[in-house]
Amino acid sequence: MYLYSPLMKFDMKAAFVKDSSKVVVEDVLKPEMGSGEVLVRMSACGICGSDLEKVYGKYSQPSTRLGHEPSGIITDVGENVPDFKKGDRVFVHHHVPCYSCHFCQHGNETMCKKYSETNLSPCGLAEEFIVPEWNVSHGGVLKIPDSMSFDEATMIEPLACCVRSWNKLSFQKGDSVAIFGVGSTGMMHVMLSHVHEFQKIFCIDVNDFRLDFAKKFNITDAIKSSQPELKNKILSETDNRGVDIAIVATGNLHALSDALDLVRKGGVVMLFGIPSTGAILNVDMSMVYSKEITLFTSYAASDADTNAALNLIASSKIDVKKLITHRYQIIDTPKAFEHAHNGADSMKIIITN
Ligand SMILES: [Zn+2]
Numbered sequence: 001m002y003l004y005s006p007l008m009k010f011d012m013k014a015a016f017v018k019d020s021s022k023v024v025v026e027d028v029l030k031p032e033m034g035s036g037e038v039l040v041r042m043s044a045c046g047i048c049g050s051d052l053e054k055v056y057g058k059y060s061q062p063s064t065r066l067g068h069e070p071s072g073i074i075t076d077v078g079e080n081v082p083d084f085k086k087g088d089r090v091f092v093h094h095h096v097p098c099y100s101c102h103f104c105q106h107g108n109e110t111m112c113k114k115y116s117e118t119n120l121s122p123c124g125l126a127e128e129f130i131v132p133e134w135n136v137s138h139g140g141v142l143k144i145p146d147s148m149s150f151d152e153a154t155m156i157e158p159l160a161c162c163v164r165s166w167n168k169l170s171f172q173k174g175d176s177v178a179i180f181g182v183g184s185t186g187m188m189h190v191m192l193s194h195v196h197e198f199q200k201i202f203c204i205d206v207n208d209f210r211l212d213f214a215k216k217f218n219i220t221d222a223i224k225s226s227q228p229e230l231k232n233k234i235l236s237e238t239d240n241r242g243v244d245i246a247i248v249a250t251g252n253l254h255a256l257s258d259a260l261d262l263v264r265k266g267g268v269v270m271l272f273g274i275p276s277t278g279a280i281l282n283v284d285m286s287m288v289y290s291k292e293i294t295l296f297t298s299y300a301a302s303d304a305d306t307n308a309a310l311n312l313i314a315s316s317k318i319d320v321k322k323l324i325t326h327r328y329q330i331i332d333t334p335k336a337f338e339h340a341h342n343g344a345d346s347m348k349i350i351i352t353n
C-alpha cells in the first residue's frame, strides 16, 4: 500500500484494493520524484482480468495495486533522464526485468525476480504516478506516435501479453484455432489469428453478448460452451481432426478441459487466462499423452512484446479501439470494477482521467 499519514496534504486520487472484494479511490500524496524517474499524468488505463482476480478472486500474486496498463503524458522528469521530456505521450509498462539473470537469458523475462519487483508508484490507476528509474532506463516507457490515442495505447499491455503467447506457438498459414473465452483479450487472440492468416477461427464462450460481438470479426463460428453440438461443429469443420491450436483465454478450467478435448492430435493448448490459486483439473493424462498434446502457459509480457504490440496498433494491423465498450472516470473506479465483474455487456472497460 502506498504510504501516507493523516497529517499530510493529499493531492491526487488513486484506486486500491481494500480488504477483500473492495475497490476504493483514496486521496493520496502526489509521489515525490527521484533521480532517473519520470512523473506521468494518466490519461487512460484499462481494467484487466488480473485486476479483477486481485479484487474478486484468489490471485496467486497478492498486491493492492490496481492498473498496469496506463498511458498518459509525462508531466515532470527527474535528473538524469536523457530520453524523455515533459509533454511526451507514453505507454508505461509496470514491470521490467533485469535482462541478465538465468531466466532472462533463457527468454523467460517475466519470471525474473526484478520483473515482479519493479512497479509504478502508487499504481497505474492513479491521477499521476512515478515510473521507477529502472523502468525508465530499460525500455519500460514507450513513446507513442501522435496518431495513436491514449485509449489505444492502454491496450498495448494486454495485446503484448497475447503477442507473447503467440510467440510460443508454432503454426502454419491456413491453420485452425479455437479461442475459449472471448472477452477483450480473447478478441485480441481472434485479431491475431487473422494477422497470422488462420483459416478457421472458432470462438467459444458462455456469454451471448460476447458471442454476438465475436461474430462481427469474420470468424468461422461463435459457439456457446454449453452447447452439446460444440464438439461436432468443430470436428465437422476440421476434417474430423479438431483444431490445430486451442487458446484458453479464461481462468475457467472447464474451458481448459474442452480445449484438451477439441485440439487435434499433436495440437497445442495455450493456457492464457488466469486460474484461481489452487484450481485443480481432473485430466485423463493417457489421453493427453496419446494425443501428444503440448500445453503452454504464458504470463505477462516483456519489452519486446510491448514494442511488437505498439507496432501492431500503430500500423493498424490490430484495431483495438473496436474492443473498448465502456469508459469511467477515475473517481468511479469502484463502479467500473463492479461493471467489469458482473456486467454481461462489456468488452474492455477503461478508466480515463
Ligand atoms: Zn493486463
Ligand SMILES: [Zn+2]
Pocket: 097, 098, 099, 100, 101, 102, 103, 104, 105, 109, 112, 113, 114
Ligand atoms: Zn532477470
